[in-house]
Amino acid sequence: MDAPDALGADMTLITPTELAAMMASPTPPVVLDMRWGGPAAPGSGRAEFEDGHIPRSQWVSTDEELADLSKPGGRHPLPDRDAFQAAMRRHGVRQDRPVVALDGAESLSAGRLWWLLTDAGFPEVLVLDGGFAAWQAAGLPVQEGPAEPVATGDAVVGPPQLPVVDAADIAGVSRNIWDVRTPERFRGETEPIDPVAGHVPGAHNLSARGAHRPDGRFKPADELQRVFADVRPGDVVYCGSGVTASQVLLAMHIAGIDGVRLYPGSWSDWISDPSRPVARG
Template structure:
């Protein structure tokens, strides 16, 4: 199954004998409006998933959005009808930043039939497809049995040790360039980036409509930055780094390691090095 699916292909899948589970993960940092947006209008049959409560643990050790406890994630997936042998399609409002978190968590747990709706709900409505209002309809519980740890991830202590020894792989900072440079930090208390990281803003993965740019363009961009399957990706709190891993998969680049705690976890230790400004 491709990691991306278009609106027309999703419509066809919904009309098949084995329709996918549809998960709505609309979310914006600092705005708890996802459920209200869902109830105002969503893809028919979709189930709302709360990113802050079901796809992340409370802020603290591990940063602003630590990975959720496996039992919490498994319960959430079963609630919306996910089973190991049933395809899942995930979407958000448009640019797939939030949807990528659920894609990564499911893939990391061993689910091999997960796709993100390219362009999100905006692409669905632009294609003339209907939406429905109200709460999630009741669905039979799924039997999803996750096995977290199937994808590469690294913690802060391991990464810091690799940097100290000069053995760190390519580090990729996917936040906006101004946050990477330390020119503007609207969220975390310390500005800058992890030493040695290259800047590759996640929003460069998509066009103005929120759709991922062509695989060839993505491959050329990643190659120019030295980003390959051995790279470690981080963002502010582990959400948008998954977006760039999804972009890598759509471009045919396997591998890639997620630093789930990302910048918000790195700066919890004041002894960890920080750099500002562009790389030489």
């Protein structure tokens, strides 16, 4: 199931000041806000957006537009490519404009959109480092209410560009498998979301928490290189449902590490078949 490696690291992250300057240009980017309450509060993201958002930005549903919950394959199966293209066009995404993705602070859902658009071959996908919290902290304008209507875009979702694996591939993986959930979930000591605790046998724990500063911004590239010092192209990364793993792949990209494969279904898909082994400790 592997696809060609992604391009090398580039200037993927932008600051609030840089975004404000881009938005004042004659050809502003399309700004997409993925704030999401997670499994505990899946509908809260839209309410947060309407309480205050970057002017002219659009809210995107992680559950409904960045996943297809009607399919098997874990809690957040990847969306159908045609449906994802239609969603991006609804939000005004165009081939000739950059897309800037953001969420509340830590780029969790923004990382998911970055992965999906990069996989789709979209030419320029940027992430607002520190998300809406950083925008507010910079004292930049905030707009309340629903998103403003936008003209339909012409985004094209092309053939897959990023490497993935499924559960059947895991047995044949000869490279490292990295589980980026918290250490206590990896060890099976607690499982607040999925019905079975533990991890894929042979996996190593590399918590996603290590990629961020306390304010939600990513650590600098040189620090991320140390966080991911043991990661190599061809390795596999997974989490609970594939969302956090996409965020970690973004952090790896910032560090200059590409070609790491995503297990989109992640732990929630692995345990959907009771015959698959589970490790703890």
